[in-house]
Amino acid sequence: MASRRQNIQRPGQPFNLKLYVHIHLHSFFSSLGRLARAPFNFMMTVGVIAITLSLPAGMLVSIENLKAVSGQIDLTHNLSIFLNHTVNLDKAKALAKNIESNNKVAQTILIDKQTALEEFRQYSGFGSALSSLGENPLPHVIQVSPVISFNNPAALKSLVIELKQHPEIKLVQMDMSWLERLNALLHIAQRGVTLITILLGIAVLLIISNTIRLELQNRRAEIDITRLVGATHAFIKRPFIYSGFWYGLLGGIGACLLVTLSLWLLDGPTNALSSLYSSSFSISYMSFGSIMFWLALSVTLGIVGSWIVVTRHLNDLEQ
Numbered sequence: 001m002a003s004r005r006q007n008i009q010r011p012g013q014p015f016n017l018k019l020y021v022h023i024h025l026h027s028f029f030s031s032l033g034r035l036a037r038a039p040f041n042f043m044m045t046v047g048v049i050a051i052t053l054s055l056p057a058g059m060l061v062s063i064e065n066l067k068a069v070s071g072q073i074d075l076t077h078n079l080s081i082f083l084n085h086t087v088n089l090d091k092a093k094a095l096a097k098n099i100e101s102n103n104k105v106a107q108t109i110l111i112d113k114q115t116a117l118e119e120f121r122q123y124s125g126f127g128s129a130l131s132s133l134g135e136n137p138l139p140h141v142i143q144v145s146p147v148i149s150f151n152n153p154a155a156l157k158s159l160v161i162e163l164k165q166h167p168e169i170k171l172v173q174m175d176m177s178w179l180e181r182l183n184a185l186l187h188i189a190q191r192g193v194t195l196i197t198i199l200l201g202i203a204v205l206l207i208i209s210n211t212i213r214l215e216l217q218n219r220r221a222e223i224d225i226t227r228l229v230g231a232t233h234a235f236i237k238r239p240f241i242y243s244g245f246w247y248g249l250l251g252g253i254g255a256c257l258l259v260t261l262s263l264w265l266l267d268g269p270t271n272a273l274s275s276l277y278s279s280s281f282s283i284s285y286m287s288f289g290s291i292m293f294w295l296a297l298s299v300t301l302g303i304v305g306s307w308i309v310v311t312r313h314l315n316d317l318e319q
Contacts, residue, residue, distance in 0.1 A: 024238070031242035045211050045247060049298065050254025052204050056197040057286070057294050058259045063189050065284055079144040079156070081163060082171040092140040095168050099144060104159050107145040113138045139170065201301060208247050208305035212240055216313050223317075233314050240310045241303055248302020252295040259286055 035042045081099075083092055089112055100108040116138045146159055160172045216223070223236055267283050274281040286294075 027238040028242050031239045032246050035243060035246060046250045046254055048207055049204050049247060049251025050258055052200050053251060053255035053294060053298055054258040056193055056200055057255055058262060059193045061259060061263065061286055063186065063193060066186065068284060069281055078174055080173045081142040081144060081169055083140045083168050084170045085139055087140060087168045091168060095166065096142050099142065104146055105144055106147045109143040111141040111143065113140050116141060204301045205305045208244050208302050209309045211247065212244055212306040212309045216310065236314060237310045241306050244302035244306025245299055248299040252298030256286060256291050256294060
């Protein structure tokens with residue numbers, strides 16, 4: 001049959017744009033109509049694709065919300081500078097102003113040792129023991145708030161090294177282990193979402209490929225007839241590729257709807273929890289760019305999966 005098809009002579013004719021668009025539109029909508037004739041199987045496949053893609057999409061939105069939560073954490077006063085005991089109050093004030101003039105520092109607050117002693121006496125419960133001391137053992141303390149661009153581990157470490165150059169400073173203390181752990185966890189989560197997206201993308205590709213393969217088997221007689229009358233591979237492929245497009249598009253829309261519905265269900269409890277902590281945090285939904293990305297990804301997977309299967313099927317028929 002392949003040799004007979006190769007002997008068919010196709011009449012040459014000029015390219016007709018209007019006819020070309022008409023053929024594509026006919027294949028575009030007729031492929032959807034053919035899928036709608038078996039709505040149960042069609043919706044089952046679309047549902048599986050939607051659930052598969054909603055998992056990485058939901059995880060990505062969750063990571064973005066976690067980043068928003070971490071961004072609202074108050075990072076002020078995360079550097080405490082303890083001065084030498086020999087530094088008097090005037091020198092401490094001058095040093096605080098000098099540090100605040102640094103473009104890496106947003107604000108400095110000087111806590112003189114007498115104020116610190118009174119606060120310690122009030123909250124520690126060792127008032128009588130402190131009264132027996134001959135002198136104040138506490139030093140002056142400068143609390144430093146770095147600018148927003150320096151609220152990351154590497155920048156804070158460089159700022160600490162720079163501050164230690166002052167001879168009046170005895171110790172620079174910062175508690176940033178939680179920040180390093182949070183950044184590490186978010187980094188691992190991003191890598192994990194990327195890996196899961198790749199794996200589930202391959203799963204969607206296989207789902208669509210298998211669905212198109214079954215449709216090819218059901219329409220094998222129709223394909224043989226069209227090949228006998230001289231239909232090109234592009235003509236035969238076109239409706240199946242558009243079917244893959246519809247599977248990908250509707251599956252992507254379903255995935256975005258599932259993620260949005262899940263976030264909507266979590267919005268109320270999240271707002272109630274944030275109000276208990278006097279926070280203004282609220283869940284962020286999928287952005288327009290994120291929705292377009294997942295729709296483009298799902299459509300691409302549908303087209304590629306259907307093209308691979310149809311091309312291989314036609315090549316096997318030619319042999």
